[in-house]
Amino acid sequence: MKVIVAIKQVPSRDSRLRVDGSGRWIDPTDLTAEINEPDAYALEEALQWKEKHGGEVVVLCAGPAGATQTIRDALAKGADRALHIEEENLTAYDSLRLAELLAAAIRAEQPDLVLTGLQSDDLGYGQTGVILAELLGMPHGTIIMQTEKTAAGIRVKRELEDGWFQFVELPLPALLTIQSGINKLRYSTLMGIKKAKSKEIKALTPAALGVTPGGAAPLEKLYAPQRGKQSRLIEGDARKQAAELVEILKHEVRAI
């Protein structure tokens, strides 16, 4: 069983973010980075699959040179080897183009299972995994809360809304996008960190994979939400005021 986990490095949670000079991305100065949270759970799920069913866990990361820290951490946790698509400017790709990049690297590996996080903490598109499955011609399941190997393939639990779940069985190879909290994240032990030093990180480039930056849905502008304060006085007696307030809450603000 060969499992590929796509992991992304994102700015650490609770970082103080500033838009950079290009107006299209975050200024990396003074920022620390970490693994995208749902990807950490995807990695853990892959490692548990390997422990239960044997095989190999390969991590795949498209990102800048500095992403090796996140890759090393995945290797320290127990991944066997890594593929690093070196690309300093990920925002130059739209979701489809990025998925093409990942798909090109994955095809050569012929995995039985591909895991990604549900979405990325920085862009939050939630599309990469799904598009990737289409490109690879694999069945996919999203928002996965549980996985189990079956004779025919894999049985998964999907999170729906309002506390509802769906159980689906898929043949392998398949792609799953993993929800945070599906399992308990392990620590990288000091011994694992030491071992990771000698594990292979294969460097790939977009050019060698035959993919160029771009896409039909480019990122135009990044800005902090504008905070505006508007006050409106509602006139009339209490009955009229209450009626108007309900109207506003229902139809303008859509709070009720």
Place this chain on the structure above:
Amino acid sequence: MATFRGVDYMHLDSLLSEQELLVRQTARRFVDEQIQPVIRDSFRDGKPPAGLARQMGELGFLGANLDGYGCAGMSSVEYGLVMLELERGDSGVRSFASVQGALVMYPIHAYGTEEQRQNWLPRLQSGEAVGCFGLTEPGFGSNPAGMTTTARRDGGHWVLNGEKTWITNGSVADVAVVWARTEQGIHGFLVERCTPGFSASELHGKLSMRASVTSSLAFSDCRIPSANQLPAAKGLKAALGCLTQARFGIGWGVIGAAMDCYESARQYTTIRKQFDDKPIAAHQLVQEKLAWMITEITKAQLLALHCGRLKDQGKLEPAHVSMLKRNNVAMALECARLSRDLLGANGIMDEYPMMRHMCNLETVKTYEGTDHIHALVIGEKVTGIAAYK
């Protein structure tokens, strides 16, 4: 659960390698998830956090800088970063790791036979076994050279008599590294738990290091096989060799306690408002205290890092470690006091970490060579004149 984001005023992280950052990340997460949630009760109840030894062993924190026998083989800087994070949790937790790694595993590794190493190091590394280090005696603290515990040869055995006190983990240890006077001078021995003539009793009433066990050891015609002598642990120098390792870890560790105090005070003073609805951090006297703390923490970080790099190059001298230990402990203690002050009445409560760190750091100032003794080591280094007596 709050995650600690580090205290790095001057891009000091840029001096650390990728592997060093990963090691710190593991230790940091361990402290945030496993120590911070329980340490207040642990200190209050006077008991170490449950399962501590095994957890730390599994992650590789015990004897982290030693090679082989299951040890992680970390560099000195990586080891220091682990100590820093552990002491950010609590000095008692760091003490556990210090004693186990630097005072028990190190001497077995450096002075023991291959058989002793095989027998003890894997178990001590994993936390399955716990060790303690018996040097201090009721009558001999700063001056261990005067020790009165004796070891007498009797055929294939050594017979130990005497008393050790203030021994971290003494009553929970499976093995004690004990220093005793023989006809050939001071020597180190391994004494196993339950050896007839050996007893350990926990000391109660500590207002410091409450999350750590401290005990007295008594030896009364305690017979141990000759094979339990650590062959190369000859002379007080061997014992001091262990202490240099532990003091190095302390010099790093206390920065963690200082960071916890500073960061708690920084956050508190930006939220707490007094006079004209202004945060107290808007007052110059408050800022001066924060400025002092962050400056001293940054200097302490640089000192520790430089010592770590020197140690990895084999150039670190005991007198350097004395400066590291003395300066950084005094700095941390002052940070605990200043940050306590900035929290006003809240600062005295165990809901906040200052008083706990402050109480702990009083021990850290005393053990592993008091502040005075390290001043004398530095004084001797620069004058060539020993002033201990």
